[in-house]
Amino acid sequence: MTDTSLARSTDRRAWLGLMAVLPLVLLVAMDGSILYLAMPRVTSAITPTADQALWILDIYGFVVGSLLIVFGNIGDRYGRLKLIMIGAVVFGAGSLGAAYSQTPESLIASRALMGLGGATLLPSGLAIVSSLFPDPRTRAQAIGIFAATFAAGFAIGPVIGGLLLRQFEWGAVFLINVPVVIGFLISAPVLLQEVRSTTYGRIDLVSLVLSFAGILLFTYSLKSAAAHGFTPTLLTIGIVGIFALGLFVRRQSRTDYPLLDLDLFRDPIFSIAILTGLLTLVVWSATGYLSGIYLQSVLGFDVFNAALLTLPGAIVLTATCVGTARIVERIGRKTALVATHLLISVGVLLLLFTTTEVGIAAFIASTMIAGVGYGLSFSLVAEIAVSAVPAERAGAASSIAETSNELGNALGISLLGSLAALSFRLLGPGVAGTLNETLDRSDPEIIERANEAFLTGLHVAVGAGGLLTLATGIIAWLWLPRKLPE
Numbered sequence: 001m002t003d004t005s006l007a008r009s010t011d012r013r014a015w016l017g018l019m020a021v022l023p024l025v026l027l028v029a030m031d032g033s034i035l036y037l038a039m040p041r042v043t044s045a046i047t048p049t050a051d052q053a054l055w056i057l058d059i060y061g062f063v064v065g066s067l068l069i070v071f072g073n074i075g076d077r078y079g080r081l082k083l084i085m086i087g088a089v090v091f092g093a094g095s096l097g098a099a100y101s102q103t104p105e106s107l108i109a110s111r112a113l114m115g116l117g118g119a120t121l122l123p124s125g126l127a128i129v130s131s132l133f134p135d136p137r138t139r140a141q142a143i144g145i146f147a148a149t150f151a152a153g154f155a156i157g158p159v160i161g162g163l164l165l166r167q168f169e170w171g172a173v174f175l176i177n178v179p180v181v182i183g184f185l186i187s188a189p190v191l192l193q194e195v196r197s198t199t200y201g202r203i204d205l206v207s208l209v210l211s212f213a214g215i216l217l218f219t220y221s222l223k224s225a226a227a228h229g230f231t232p233t234l235l236t237i238g239i240v241g242i243f244a245l246g247l248f249v250r251r252q253s254r255t256d257y258p259l260l261d262l263d264l265f266r267d268p269i270f271s272i273a274i275l276t277g278l279l280t281l282v283v284w285s286a287t288g289y290l291s292g293i294y295l296q297s298v299l300g301f302d303v304f305n306a307a308l309l310t311l312p313g314a315i316v317l318t319a320t321c322v323g324t325a326r327i328v329e330r331i332g333r334k335t336a337l338v339a340t341h342l343l344i345s346v347g348v349l350l351l352l353f354t355t356t357e358v359g360i361a362a363f364i365a366s367t368m369i370a371g372v373g374y375g376l377s378f379s380l381v382a383e384i385a386v387s388a389v390p391a392e393r394a395g396a397a398s399s400i401a402e403t404s405n406e407l408g409n410a411l412g413i414s415l416l417g418s419l420a421a422l423s424f425r426l427l428g429p430g431v432a433g434t435l436n437e438t439l440d441r442s443d444p445e446i447i448e449r450a451n452e453a454f455l456t457g458l459h460v461a462v463g464a465g466g467l468l469t470l471a472t473g474i475i476a477w478l479w480l481p482r483k484l485p486e
Helices: 003-030 035-046 050-078 080-099 104-132 136-167 177-191 205-228 232-252 262-266 268-298 303-309 311-331 333-353 360-387 391-427 435-439 444-479
Strands: none
Touching: 003 080, 003 104, 003 136, 003 177, 035 050, 035 104, 035 136, 035 268, 035 303, 050 080, 050 104, 050 205, 050 268, 050 391, 080 104, 080 177, 104 136, 136 303, 136 311, 136 360, 205 232, 205 391, 262 268, 268 303, 268 333, 268 360, 268 391, 268 435, 268 444, 303 311, 303 360, 311 333, 311 360, 333 360, 333 444, 360 391, 391 444, 435 444
16 A cells, blocks of 8 residues: 555544544534423423422533543543443433433433533544654544534524424424434444543542532522522532632642642633633523523414524524634634623623513524534633643643533523522412423412513623623623633
């Protein structure tokens, strides 16, 4: 075989390897959003409480976000391919458990198991893809496709969910993961190669426990208080969670092998990029979740037609991801980063014009305008974060960027979703903790009051999210240098 034919064969094998990884990337991203439109069906089928419904949605994101960095370390030590295959098996098992869950508790546990598997897929998948392409230019193209696939998964999750729910029971949104996982397990040993790092540090189990426990305890107290009101027990749990997070941050500044490299945050460019990634997903996940309920439960659309209404925003988001490089080339990185916040802010604030009777035009305009901002963020944040730090710290910067996205996805529903739940509890008719439970009542007066209370909660949540992104955009414009590093 000639050198040219060997190179072509190697190149073909690399692209086939990328194609083997991308379906898993798509699944992990979709699982951050596919449940939004399915939740009304889920709540009707297994009747979770208000705080259980929130846990069903965001336990996946919290497990993934809490474990991304540590699994990156484990993959470096024991092998990325081995880890991603184990993770795919765990993800598939969790998907099967979720599909056939009969109680809220079993669905929450299955979603947590999916998160455990999902936490191995992103960092390991990206490292494996990078190793397949030794040429820097080709590698950049492959990583761009990797990022665009992840962004597209977030965008099309509700659409895929709507199509499935039109024909099947709600468990189908999880069951579709299984054949993809099986296909990956068959193709991966043939098309992918093992990747290990020659330098790695000790895994700090104390830091892992502190970060995971701190996040879960704090958000549990916040979400439960929003649904049922503050109690001394919930206040104690919240304080313990905050204390654990404080100990985690303190330990990161003193240990030789930190899970979170706090020194990176001394760079304002890096800090703003990570904050952008976090806030983008906070706002995106909260508005996606609340809008799905609004379209179905308040305006009365069935799940398929509600999914169709999300298509314009999904198309704009995906197209923006693909075209981000050209946009940045024309307007510059700083302007693109600031535009991310302004577009998201304007987009979500348009939801303030929705009512209990009309809101389709405002919703579509909101998703299309904000979709440009989301697309810029998904493609730009990791690139800016990595370019802001020395080359030898690029891996740590990339892990933090991925973690900020996953935590933002979970925090959006926890924080802004809890704010909406609190508004509903205070202003609603008081017959049940969630809108869908209340709508099961036949009294028209109760239903009208419940819809109004939910809409107020939606407006409060999107108003808070829009103002947060607007403020961050202004800070970025004033704080960042005119030209960001390439």
